[in-house]
Amino acid sequence: MARSVYLTSVGSGGGKSMIALGLAELLSRQVERIGVFRPLVPSTGPDHIIALLSERYRVDITPSDLAGATYAEATALVSNGRREELISRVVQRYRAVEQQCAAVVVVGSDFADSSDGAPSRELAFNARLATEFGSVVVPVVDGYGQSPEAIAAAARGAYFDLVDLGATVLAVIANRVPEPMTLPELPVPAYAIPEVPSVSAPTVAEVAAALGATLLAGDEAALGRDVLDYVVGAAHVPTLLEHLTDGCLVITPGDRDDLLVASSAAHVAGQVSVAGLVLTLGEQPDPRALRLFEGLNTGLAVLSVASDSYDTVAASSRIEGRPSAANARKVEAALGAFEANVDTDDLARRLAVSRSKRVTPLMFEYDLIDRARTRRRHLVLPEGTEERILRAAEILLRRGVADLTLLGNPDDVARRTRELGVDIAGAAVADPATSPLREEFAQAYAELRAHRGVTVELAHDIVAQPNYFGTMMVWAGHADGMVSGATHTTAATIRPAFEIIKNLPGVSVASSVFFMLLADRVLVYGDCAVNRDPDAAQLADIAISSADTAARFGIEPRVAMLSYSTGSSGAGEDVEKVAEATALVRQRRPELAVEGPIQYDAAIDPAVAAMKLPGSAVAGRATVFIFPDLNTGNNTYKAVQRSAGAVAVGPVMQGLRRPVNDLSRGATVPDIVNTVAITAIQAAALAEAS
Template identity: 70%
Template sequence: MARIVYLLELGPDSGKSAVALGLAELLSRKVPGIGVFRPVNPATPDVLLELLRQRYGIADEQLHGVTYAEAAAMLAEGRAEELVGRIVEQFRPLAHRHDAVVVIGTDIDDDLAFNVRLANEFGAVVVAVVNGSGVGPHTLDSAARQAYHALADLDATIAAVILNRTPEVVPAPELPVPCYVIPEVPTIGAPTVGEVAAQLGASVITAGLGDPDAALGRDVLDYVVGAAQVPALLSHLTPECLLITPGDRADLLVAAGAAHASGLVPLAGIVLTLGIAPDPTALALFERLNPGLAVLSVPTASYDTIATSTRMEHRLGPANPRKVEAALGAFESYVDTDGLAGALELNEPARVTPLMFEYDLIDRARAQRRHLVLPEGTEERILRAADILLRRGVADLTLLGDPDTIRTRARDLALDVSAARLIDPVRDPLREEFAATYRDLRAHKGVTLDLARDVVADVSYFGTLMVQLGHADGMVSGATHTTAATIRPAFEIIKTVPGLSVASSVFFMLLPDRVLVYGDCAVNPDPDAEQLADIAISSADTAARFGVTPRVAMLSYSTGTSGSGADVTKVAQATALVRERRSDLPVEGPIQYDAAIDPAVAATKLPGSAVAGQATVFVFPDLNTGNNTYKAVQRSAGAVAVGPVMQGLNKPVNDLSRGATVKDIVNTVAITAIQAQKA
């Protein structure tokens, strides 16, 4: 039976969408498949349902019971029981298709009893969301108690109460059920410049010389009307404000662009009113400043413009992933997700799906936060990933590169990496300490102090030495560097675990219905039997570390004794070594891939094997086979390949593909953080 969680809003503007997202994220880590449902849906497109549908791969065509218009008509005609029946009828099939469902309650007529009736009909537990904005601690305590007792009086099964959007962090009130307090995060509810433009019906005069999507995607945290002279305007500008000024004030347009470009105060954008086109020379100067700001034009006066702008609020949707990450970061920072999972009676899953695996990485990394260094600090994908990682609280970060360049690049992309430490390896005082350390480590290779100073100015060497000397817990690189440039410093400085013959790597292969581990597909060209055994053991340990039960297949072109040759003999010897060193590991080899993964083939070729047909860890005999196989499965089967994940080093360093996406980088950083927890 599916676990049904009914999200019920007590009071308007509680930030229910952000809490719904947080609950869906929590459920996605605990069960293989989740669904979402709105009993009563607005007639307009529902951006929240579309966000949840896309993010969690929900395939249901209809995610609601009835529309607001239908519900209102039925209630007006006294057909309340028929309305409940129709909604329940729509809900039941969806509940049978999923392991858990988040139901987003309706605010129709502010009818609390109607929502509780539906929750009880669904067999749901209720999570209540109370708007905590603009009230003090005593009032919050009273609001939480009133919400609890109002639901209890209606016989609701209450799982938790969440006070959301509070003006400050305060202790949670004591209730018979868990209670959580989530403070206001301005960036979540703030509209973007693009949304304001749509609301105003504005035309975009320029989006700067940078990324127009970034310029229109900036958050509007405040509004400033500019009509005074330049010095007065500059003193009134606030961070991330939208400047609204008449179109003929060329002086204010240029001054605002200069203030933003110089770093004096970051703006959201500029709106020119009265339908007056800006002076062409002033606009050209503004664009040459390259502030990365959008300039909008509206026909209305300043008063009407600001009145219309301030009446709108952003709605969480798939178009702005940055706000999604901010909402999840707030939820996960202030809600005890393990405690809430217990209140929702969510047990640990029997199997791990790809979606569960990816979201579990974030959860586990956050549980014991570590400090990681990213050497490619000016690269756009790294900056976008850093923005997500910092918002979600996945890890503390150091970005290497010229700090001014990093800040400017982040500003132009409308990203916030202000919480990261920025270090220029060429100018930082640590360079001298690192040079001395590297000289000592490589003196046997003739490395002098002068040579060492040059070597450690390289971001890969500087980042590796940060890890070695305890200034960071791990490193992720490779978005713009080769694998050799990333891994060579690790082999020279960090080195392999004592007693291990070789460092190696694995890929986590996220197939539609399972997670497999492939090793080694990136590092060792032709391992011998002893090295292959070490790769197998390391891969099994890595799999177990990340929630994949290890059943190891030592791959070959032969299954059992069906073939012969030097390559088959090597795999057989490696299998024997694994059994000798780790009798606790289920291992089979030599075995062909089809016999390892397909139960029907296994029943014919190796009947009775504990691994054949159900292997989870696939150890390839050489790099040629492994690299080609992982890429073939990735491209042909639509699998997501996460990695390569290095194993066998004394401290975690991981390499990215130069084609890595932002999502790949986020996953790899989370994996590295988890490895650092173990270290």
Template identity: 70%
Template sequence: MARIVYLVEHGPDSGKSAIALGLAELLSRKVPRIGVFRPVVAAAADPLLELLRSRYDIGTPADQLFGVTTPDAAALLAAGRGEELVGQIVERFRAVSGGHDAIVVIGTDLDDDLSFNVRLANEFGAVVASVVNGHGLADVESPARQAYHSLVDLDATVAAVIVNKTQGEVKPPSLPVPCYTIPEVPTIGAPTVAEVAEQLGAHVVTGSGAALGRDVLDYVVGAAQVPTLLEHLTEGALLITPGDRADLLLAAGAAHASGLVPLAGIVLTLGIEPPPVALRLFERLNPGLAVLSVPTASYDTIDASTRMEHRLSTANPRKVEAALGAFESNVDTNALASVLELSRSSRVTPLMFEYDLIERARADRRRLVLPEGTEERILRAADILLRRGVADLTLLGDPAVVETRARDLGVDVSGATVVDPLTSPLRDEFAAEYAKIRAHRGVTRDLAWDVVGDVSYFGTLMVQLGHADGMVSGATHTTAATIRPAFEVIKTVPGVSVASSVFFMLLPDRVLVYGDCAVNPDPDASQLADIALSSADTAARFGVTPRVAMLSYSTGTSGSGADVTKVAAATELVRQRRPDLPVEGPIQYDAAIDPAVAATKLPNSPVAGQATVFVFPDLNTGNNTYKAVQRSAGAVAVGPVMQGLRKPVNDLSRGATVKDIVNTVAITAIQAQG
């Protein structure tokens, strides 16, 4: 039977959507299949439901995830047909509740009727989580207690009370159920410049996608002279000024570009656009700001802008990550899961695997260095990683360039340390260390000084000398440029002849481990055994029970040849070194993964038909196979994850997405914990 959590709002604008997202994230880590439902929606196309549906791979069609629309509900209530309304909602819920292990229900604020929500929660068999709006409250104890007792008095089963949007960190009230407080994060509820533009029907005069994605935290109306305007600009403000005030346009652009005050954007009113020469000068300043034009006057423009309501949606993943970061930093998710009686499933789905990475990395934060500190994807990933508390980050690059790039992209990496290898005082220490390590190769101190100015070598030496616990690179560098310094400086674990790599292959119903698909072209039997053992250890560290298949074109003794002999010898070495490890080889891929084939070819094998770790005989086979499975089966390939090094260094594909980078950083942090 599914565990159902019903969210009830106490006070309008409580940030209930962000709490629903946090609960869905928590549930997705514990059970394979989660569902969502809203009893009443404003319109059939609901942004929050679409966000949850896409993020958590909920297969139920969007038009089945709600009970009724607000106009239909209002009409039934006005006609005195409240019981019919409840019946319709309950019927719709029961139609979609099957097939889920847990369901989040986002309650309605229809007529602010608490009893209506509790009635539905009880009809659904749900426990209730109360969300209290803590914005502007000096004392949250009284409203939290009032929320709890009002629900109990209506016979609700209360699981938790969450006071959201508090002013800074506030001690949670003491209640009979878990109570949490979450500080307000202005960027979550702030609209983007693009959303303001849509609300106003504005014409975009200039501005990239990144500029339109900036958060609007404040509004400033510009009508005074330049010095007065500069005194009143605030961080994240949207400047609204008449279109004929080119002086204010240029002053605001200069203030932003110089770093005096980071703005959100500029709206020019009255349908007037600045002279072309002024606009060209503004663009030459390269402030990374969007300029909008509207036909309305400044008063009407500010009135329309401030009345708009932002909602979490798929259109702005950065706000989603900020909301999750706030939830996870202030809610004891393990304790809450226990209260909700959620136990982790023995089956590991791709979603559970990915979210477990974040949770484990956050539990014991490590210091990681990202050498490509000015690259857009790295900066966007760093923003997410810092918001969610995954790791403490060092970005390599010129601090001024990093700051400018981050400002232009509208991301916040202020929580990271920025180090320029060319000017860092650590360069002397690193040069001495590298010269000592490579003295047998004739590397002098002067040569080492030049080498360690390279971000890859600098980052690797940060890890080697304890200034960082791990490194992730490769978004703009080749694999060789990333791992060669690691081979030279960090070197392999004693007893392991080669460093190697694995990919975590996230299939719809399981997670498999493929090695080595990125590093060793043609390992011999001893190296292949090392790869198998390293891959098994990596699998176990990340929650995949290792059952190792040593792949070949032959199963058992059915074939012969040098390649088969190599795999057979490697298999015996693995068995000798790890008698406890289930391993089979030589074995073909179909016999390793398909129980029916295994029953025919190797009926008594503890691995055949249920392998989780697949060790390929050479790089050609491994690389092609992982890409074939990735493209043909729609699998997500996470990696390559380096293994066998004394300290963790991981390589990114140059086509890595922001999500890939986040996952790889989390993996590296977990490796560093070990």
């Protein structure tokens, strides 16, 4: 069983960051703790791959301990005939990391081409280290600017060279290849990943840093735009407009106010999506022109540099973007490209890393994306012009998590995507007010709510509301689930679901859970958002639904029915309700591990459990916590969230015929991504069960 995978370049560059991300993501779903190691790192400054993987995968080892030696140290040792000493030092430092992690991604040194065609000393060095580490090797071939024949030859050569050097090759990956391309058949899998401009393109911020530019206008979002092209503005306005391209950075002398305003107007009008503007020669635009630019609300950055346009373009064209922890969009684009072109299931089997029985927060979060991708569903997001929804949609589409329909006026959605610089290509956009489905939905809703006196005329207005329209899409089968609530209240999100979709057969009450991501485990809390004061039968339903939800997401359900009393130590109406609910759960689901009434400390702390309920299968190790009422549940989840630094994912609705989930109005983009993935998994499970 390999405990580490070793990446080594074949040719300079190669985009190892993307491949390292993909393999780390794969391993993070299998084991509790992954590590990263680089045999050689630059002598000055942080190593960007160590920084990226350490932050994303929460590698809490000092960065200096994640490297074997600096290039300067390695050069000094080798030049003095002490190569074996270098090998020994690097291996020793690797072992220290390996002892702390269940699996390690090793990113080898940069490849130095051999002049005589034989495997270079550096490739041999990486192969030797991989053997000493006990790692399997993934050679990465850089296909950028290469012909398919040259890439195929390099892939074959990489495999056989490494095998001749005694390495065990897991797979061969050619990165940044021209599309379409198939690699030659080898004894191991060979994958080709096409060039992804949004990964390799620099951001406006990276260009600004490289040029030493001064920011005249624009915020952090404007600096995060990808630069896909460069356009020099020197001619008249009509000529410039003809040459603008999507994602272009306009470089023009600072005194060309006409080109500044024209480029901005073209961007705002939707004729083109500009990345930003660079004003050269150290010239400042007329303040009146700059005020006009700011009044247009372009969402673009304006940079100022001292160099002329020619030198600025030459310097900019040498800048290459790369994923970093500070740029989530590039990270998600890189992972999306890796997962779309590499058979990650087969690769995971070949790695043969034993999956942890315990579900950690990191494993839980990254497993959501993987599970949603494998059973892709179509979801509707009613808040189609909200910034967080659009940024989350970009990530979801790049990772292939779900097919999406955004609700809103198409022109408004397009305008917001241009302003934010996001790419939601592939998402459908529907306007409830003008959709041809509105009449059909109005007729159906009127029939569903006729007992409440709803007429077709009234229904026509109701279904034009985004949450009602989205819920009707789910009810009618045009979508598999819905996520809303970033700008709507919980009631506005879930009321349509209660009216239209309704509960599963045999479930008396729909309810909700929060996944509580603590430092070392994931717990399930229910119900903390929907049912105010459930009776015993409803509480039993909530417990069973919550246990099923936990199991669906890889958490072994051990259910604690919470009360202020443990066992028979207390009495009263509230305790009796919990005791009755516990009995009902045992009667309906005798195979389910459940304990109650039980206090929270006895449910979670083995030492307290040993005193209060010795021999219990649940006490001290509960994973599902069922609160007796909404007041207790809501306050407890918020107290744990704030005082223990837990991440609360939810509320996740359960017990409905089709999944509809609510977002907190303070939801972040990662919260939305997680909730959509959860909804997709729920939709797939309900489809399989029907």
